[in-house]
Amino acid sequence: GNSVTQMEGPVTLSEEAFLTINCTYTATGYPSLFWYVQYPGEGLQLLLKATKADDKGSNKGFEATYRKETTSFHLEKGSVQVSDSAVYFCALVISNFGNEKLTFGTGTRLTIIP
Amino acid sequence: EAQVTQNPRYLITVTGKKLTVTCSQNMNHEYMSWYRQDPGLGLRQIYYSMNVEVTDKGDVPEGYKVSRKEKRNFPLILESPSPNQTSLYFCASSLSPGEQFFGPGTRLTVL
Numbered sequence: 001g002n003s004v005t006q007m008e009g010p011v012t013l014s015e016e017a018f019l020t021i022n023c024t025y026t027a028t029g030y031p032s033l034f035w036y037v038q039y040p041g042e043g044l045q046l047l048l049k050a051t052k053a054d055d056k057g058s059n060k061g062f063e064a065t066y067r068k069e070t071t072s073f074h075l076e077k078g079s080v081q082v083s084d085s086a087v088y089f090c091a092l093v094i095s096n097f098g099n100e101k102l103t104f105g106t107g108t109r110l111t112i113i114p
Numbered sequence: 115e116a117q118v119t120q121n122p123r124y125l126i127t128v129t130g131k132k133l134t135v136t137c138s139q140n141m142n143h144e145y146m147s148w149y150r151q152d153p154g155l156g157l158r159q160i161y162y163s164m165n166v167e168v169t170d171k172g173d174v175p176e177g178y179k180v181s182r183k184e185k186r187n188f189p190l191i192l193e194s195p196s197p198n199q200t201s202l203y204f205c206a207s208s209l210s211p212g213e214q215f216f217g218p219g220t221r222l223t224v225l
Contacts, residue, residue, distance in 0.1 A: 101172060
């Protein structure tokens, strides 16, 4: 089956620090990969995506590159802000024109301190 | 504004008392889905619907029902809630695979 493994949290960083949240996956077929972010008290929002190998998704200063050889999709940001404090979920989908179920990792809680 | 709405946002109920959580989207999406979020488990899919009158089970469908009589609405029904259904529930809709719009969530407590 398909699965996503994320680094354990919580992660606490100082403002302007460099962020990496690791994500690896196993999948039957060719998945598209996503990072979703959940701010306190809200639903998930799509942060970025990549649909094929070597694609780089980027948004709001965050980046992630689809690495097929290492089955990874690590999230990075060069300089985090307090407003980046949230829970981050890595996810994949296999598009079979049927169930577009997202398979999620367990989430990584990020706290940025001023 | 494009959005997915859920009601209620918070609900405390007792074992066995039937309840419905409503979900509505205004984006004309064909695909809708329900997830539950539990600590340490991430989000797990309960049911999904590819279009009106087309629904199917996700990973954890036991104890839940859904219906899709209209494109915009996808209610989640708990016929006889039990304490193990205490969770945070999210409805989502999408236009393309994986790019899902999530509702704000419904926190359900079953005593």
